[in-house]
C-alpha cells in the first residue's frame with residue numbers, strides 16, 4: 318500500500334544522506350516524471366540541483382517556452398538549451414525507428430555533456446526513470462533483448478563520469494503523480510499525458526524534416542486542444558497524432574489534392590504496459606477531423622487508430 322507522504326519523507330532523507338553537499342545535474346523533459354524527480358531533489362538539496370531543459374526540436378507546439386516559464390515559476394534552477402537545429406540536422410535522412418532513438422539519445426548526451434561541463438564539480442546525474450521504463454528496457458522477450466531502446470535508460474559514455482541517481486525508479490506512473498501532488502506541483506502539469514523522450518520523431522513515419530515536424534505539431538495541437546475543450550483530456554491516458562508516410566487523393570473545390578494522411582491515437586492505460594484504444598465520441602472525431610483538414614495545410618485525410626496493446630504498441634515506431 319503506497320503512501321506518497323511517507324515516500325517523500327523517506328526519499329528526501331535518503332537523497333540528503335546520499336548526495337550530501339554534492340552538485341547534481343538533471344535533464345528536465347517537461348513531463349511528469351522528470352518534473353517530480355526535480356522537485357523532490359530540490360527539496361532535498363536545494364540550489365545544488367542544476368536542471369537542464371533541452372529543446373530537441375521535436376516537442377509539442379510552443380512547448381519549449383511555455384514549460385520553461387513554468388519551471389522558473391516553480392523555483393527550479395533551470396537552464397533552457399535550444400538545440401532543435403542540431404537534432405534535426407543529425408536526424409536528416411534517417412527512417413529507421415531504432416536509429417532515430419539512438420541518434421536522439423546520442424545527441425542529447427552530447428548537448429547535455431557540453432552543458433554540464435559548464436558547471437563546475439558536478440558529481441551526479443539525476444534521472445526521472447520510473448519502473449515501467451526499467452522493465453521495458455531490460456526484459457527479455459525473445460531474440461531481441463529490448464523492445465525499444467528507451468533512450469533515457471542505461472549506459473552513459475565514460476567521459477561523463479557522473480554517478481546516477483534515480484529517485485522514482487521503483488514507482489509506477491500513478492504513484493509518481495501522487496508524489497507530485499504531495500509536493501504541491503500544479504495539477505495541470507501532473508495530469509499531462511506521457512510523451513516519449515524521442516518526441517515527435519517516432520510519430521513521423523519515415524524521415525524527418527522541418528516541414529513534417531511543423532505539420533505534425535499543428536495537427537497534434539488541434540487534437541489535444543480539442544480533447545481539452547471537450548472535457549476528454551483527463552479521461553484519456555495518452556493521446557497524439559502520427560504523420561504517415563503516404564499521400565492520399567482528396568478533393569478541394571474542384572481541385573484534386575494529393576496530400577498527407579494523419580492518424581489519431583488515444584489510449585486508456587494505467588502504466589503503458591497494456592493499453593486499450595479509447596471510444597472517443599463520433600461527434601468529437603468529426604469536429605477534430607474537420608478542424609485538422611481545414612486548418613493544417615498539407616493534410617487531407619484523418620484516420621483513427623483502433624488497435625490495442627498488445628499486440629500493437631502505443632507509439633507506431
Ligand code: XMP
Nearest residue numbers: 466467468511512513514515589630631632
Ligand atoms: P509503447 O509504444 O512501447 O509505449 O507501447 C509505451 C509508453 O512509452 C512511451 N515511449 C517512450 N518513452 N522513450 C521514452 O521516454 C522512448 O523511446 C519511448 N518509446 C515509447 C510511449 O509514449 C508510451 O507512453
